[in-house]
Amino acid sequence: MLLSDIKKATASYLQLDVADLTQNGLDLFLVAVNQARAEAELLYDFEFTRTLAELSVDGSTGGSLVNTVLYGTATAVEVKSIVEVGIFDTYGNLLPVEWTTIAESLERQRVNPHYRRRNVTDGNTLEPPGRGRFTFAGDRVLFFPKTAGETFLLGMEIYAMTTDWDADTLAETTATDPWLSKGSSYLQWRSIIHMNYFNKQFISRQEGNLPPPQELADRALASFREWDVFRFEQFRRHGR
Secondary structure (H helix, E strand, O other): OOHHHHHHHHHHHOOOOHHHHEEOOEEHHHHHHHHHHHHHHHHOOOHHHEEEEEEEEEOOOEEEHHHOEEOOOOOEOEEEEEEEEEEEOOOOOEEEOEEEEHHHHHHHHHHOOOOOOEOOOOOOOEOOOOOOEEEEEOOEEEEEOOOOOOEEEEEEEEEEEOOOOOHHHHHOOOOOOHHHHOOHHHHHHHHHHHHHHHHOOOOOOOOOOOOOOHHHHHHHHHHHHHHHHHHHHOOOOOOO
16 A cells, blocks of 8 residues: 555545645645654564665764664664674675673673673684673764774664654555555555544544544554564574
């Protein structure tokens, strides 16, 4: 289903013309459908949003997750959550590195100050105790110990937030986005619920009216999540 089709269906359920969904130059449907999608993505990690990204981290001043891009491109990507972190060697291979939060880093040093790890430059040489950690704090990514004049290309497997849909997305004639091809039912019902605050078509406990279709939205989201999980995990063997 196309985003424009969901918009038309939403207007029909609310007994409005499509043009009525635009108020003061603002497309209220786009606001509602983007909020519906973002709400679900903030609650759950969807496998189809899992991707490899990269971030340049200065050895002295660090880096910011705001500057994360998709691996091998200059396309910005918003990090929702981080699965794993590594660093690329000179051949482009992703090697594991130590990555922690600041509190976890301090706790590890407190408990075991002599643990050693592999050098992040060549992925082989063992470094002195306490060296070579990428530390995450909010959007900041820091490297300890600080290394002036060196920049690390950090690779991260992440769950990404979907870019907000806009008027150009409405005009597209294909629906390759999993949200539109598999999650359209959830988007439709949840958008209707959001839009109902504007139109008030669904009013509880009023004769002749129905409550907002919250149950339909919840069921559609549950079905969408189940499809998303099983597309990768149902038959995969978790051998180490």
